[in-house]
Amino acid sequence: MNRNYFTDFLRLFFPSYCYGCRGPMIRFEDMLCSSCLRQMPWNFLGNQDENQSRLVLGPPFAHTFSLLDFQKGGVAQRLLHELKYNHHPEIGQRLGRMLGMRMVRKGFRGKFDLILPVPLHVSRYHSRGFNQSAVIAEGISEMLGASVDATIAIRKTPTGTQTKKDKHSRWHNVKDAFTIVYPDRVLDKQILLVDDVITTGATIAAFGDRVFRHGPTSVSVASIADVSR
Numbered sequence: 001m002n003r004n005y006f007t008d009f010l011r012l013f014f015p016s017y018c019y020g021c022r023g024p025m026i027r028f029e030d031m032l033c034s035s036c037l038r039q040m041p042w043n044f045l046g047n048q049d050e051n052q053s054r055l056v057l058g059p060p061f062a063h064t065f066s067l068l069d070f071q072k073g074g075v076a077q078r079l080l081h082e083l084k085y086n087h088h089p090e091i092g093q094r095l096g097r098m099l100g101m102r103m104v105r106k107g108f109r110g111k112f113d114l115i116l117p118v119p120l121h122v123s124r125y126h127s128r129g130f131n132q133s134a135v136i137a138e139g140i141s142e143m144l145g146a147s148v149d150a151t152i153a154i155r156k157t158p159t160g161t162q163t164k165k166d167k168h169s170r171w172h173n174v175k176d177a178f179t180i181v182y183p184d185r186v187l188d189k190q191i192l193l194v195d196d197v198i199t200t201g202a203t204i205a206a207f208g209d210r211v212f213r214h215g216p217t218s219v220s221v222a223s224i225a226d227v228s229r
Helices: 003-013 034-039 048-054 075-085 089-105 122-128 132-144 167-174 202-212
Strands: 064-069 114-117 153-155 178-180 190-198 218-226
Touching (some): 075 089, 075 218, 089 132, 089 218, 114 132, 153 202, 178 202, 190 202
Parallel strands (some): 114 190
Antiparallel strands (some): 153 178
């Protein structure tokens, strides 16, 4: 039987669905249907001045990259929910590759020595089974050619939900949450930090602050979605 006919036959009984809208997908669509791709709220770059106005509690990030604008009830929120809570790490890898490709097109291939995903506390890691920021970082790495190191830093304290906290409360909740275990690995390196979503920026600012203390050449930030723009 022709492979395409066999695939179509299987989909009659085991239909593939779109992670964005949960509707059925047709042949050649993968993870996202054409309709959701057209509706994606694309984002991309923030310049250094904008970074400092948005992430006022953090260090001077060289660049920020974000694939999507986060809108409540929108495609970005649905994708991140599938990634984090319905155990679909392949979504993170796919979105990471999409972001990485946009970075390549803007000339950022070869601009980073190391990619560091924001660590999860060990209790959260065991309950989820994976670090969503790490799988996103792997996708970005495929496009940029920079290596990912998820062992350099740890999240030493669980911080719980940040949803109902304001920016300053979030900062105080996470400012001492991270430890750099191997500081020599970031010395004189161009570092890219990766998180799944940036809300007020407190978590990425706290993580970046710890990294900055150990002498990197520069630190930039990448995320799949950004609430705070």
